Amino acid sequence: GAGVSQTPSNKVTEKGKYVELRCDPISGHTALYWYRQSLGQGPEFLIYFQGTGAADDSGLPNDRFFAVRPEGSVSTLKIQRTERGDSAVYLCASSFRVAGYNEQFFGPGTRLTVL
Amino acid sequence: ILNVEQSPQSLHVQEGDSTNFTCSFPSSNFYALHWYRWETAKSPEALFVMTLNGDEKKKGRISATLNTKEGYSYLYIKGSQPEDSATYLCAFSSTDSWGKLQFGAGTQVVVTP
Numbered sequence: 001g002a003g004v005s006q007t008p009s010n011k012v013t014e015k016g017k018y019v020e021l022r023c024d025p026i027s028g029h030t031a032l033y034w035y036r037q038s039l040g041q042g043p044e045f046l047i048y049f050q051g052t053g054a055a056d057d058s059g060l061p062n063d064r065f066f067a068v069r070p071e072g073s074v075s076t077l078k079i080q081r082t083e084r085g086d087s088a089v090y091l092c093a094s095s096f097r098v099a100g101y102n103e104q105f106f107g108p109g110t111r112l113t114v115l
Numbered sequence: 116i117l118n119v120e121q122s123p124q125s126l127h128v129q130e131g132d133s134t135n136f137t138c139s140f141p142s143s144n145f146y147a148l149h150w151y152r153w154e155t156a157k158s159p160e161a162l163f164v165m166t167l168n169g170d171e172k173k174k175g176r177i178s179a180t181l182n183t184k185e186g187y188s189y190l191y192i193k194g195s196q197p198e199d200s201a202t203y204l205c206a207f208s209s210t211d212s213w214g215k216l217q218f219g220a221g222t223q224v225v226v227t228p
Contacts (some may be wrong), residue, residue: 003158018181031214042119042204042218056212091159095214101147101166104216106159 003028004107010046012113013082013093020075021110032075033095033104036088043091049075050097082114090099119124119207121219128195128226135191136222138205142186149206150179150190153221159204162190195226 005024013019025032031050035043044061049069057067062114064082069075089111093104120139128134140148150162163172168183176193192199202223206216 033214033216035216040220041120041207042121042220043216045215045217050214056215058212059215097186101164101208103149103161103164105161106151108156108158 006107008066025090029094031095035091116192119219124225140207144209151204154201
């Protein structure tokens with residue numbers, strides 16, 4: 001079956017612009033997660049959803065970052081007034097349900113470059 | 116240990132040799148420890164999810180052990196092959212927030228023929 005997909009695969013934008021990153025989880029997965037990986041570091045947790053609601057958004061760095069999952073499937077990560085420090089690979093993952101022992105299936109990521 | 120730490124940061128292995136590397140994690144509020152393999156230009160791929168102290172998991176030539184009391188896990192690759200070249204990530208989840216994985220920076224493995 002289809003895995004987690006993310007679009008676009010690459011996004012180049014200018015400082016101050018608004019960007020949206022999209023994630024399509026595996027069909028039937030109720031939990032969806034966003035991480036970002038900066039150069040030389042491991043993935044850093046941003047937010048996760050159980051269904052339509054954000055269950056834990058403690059990793060969002062500031063109020064320029066926002067994520068939605070209105071119908072409990074596709075999710076969009078929105079970044080306002082982008083800064084050069086936002087440049088990273090943004091990873092999305094999904095799992096059948098939220099539980100620490102559930103395998104999270106990752107997409108290939110969106111590489112965001114802010115000039 | 117407050118964060119997840121992996122060592123070494125990178126290692127080079129000759130084809131056919133065996134190798135191992137370490138993940139250290141907080142020993143309190145432990146829920147699960149995940150291992151992922153991430154090849155360049157691909158999605159991270161789950162190798163193991165381990166929950167019990169003393170757990171040992173095996174997948175082909177790759178195996179892992181878990182010690183939750185002292186907060187470490189080892190990943191072993193037996194008879195390394197060039198296709199084992201990847202970054203190996205471990206991730207910790209706690210009882211405070213099940214869904215949130217806290218990743219280490221990874222161990223980059225390069226297997227040369």
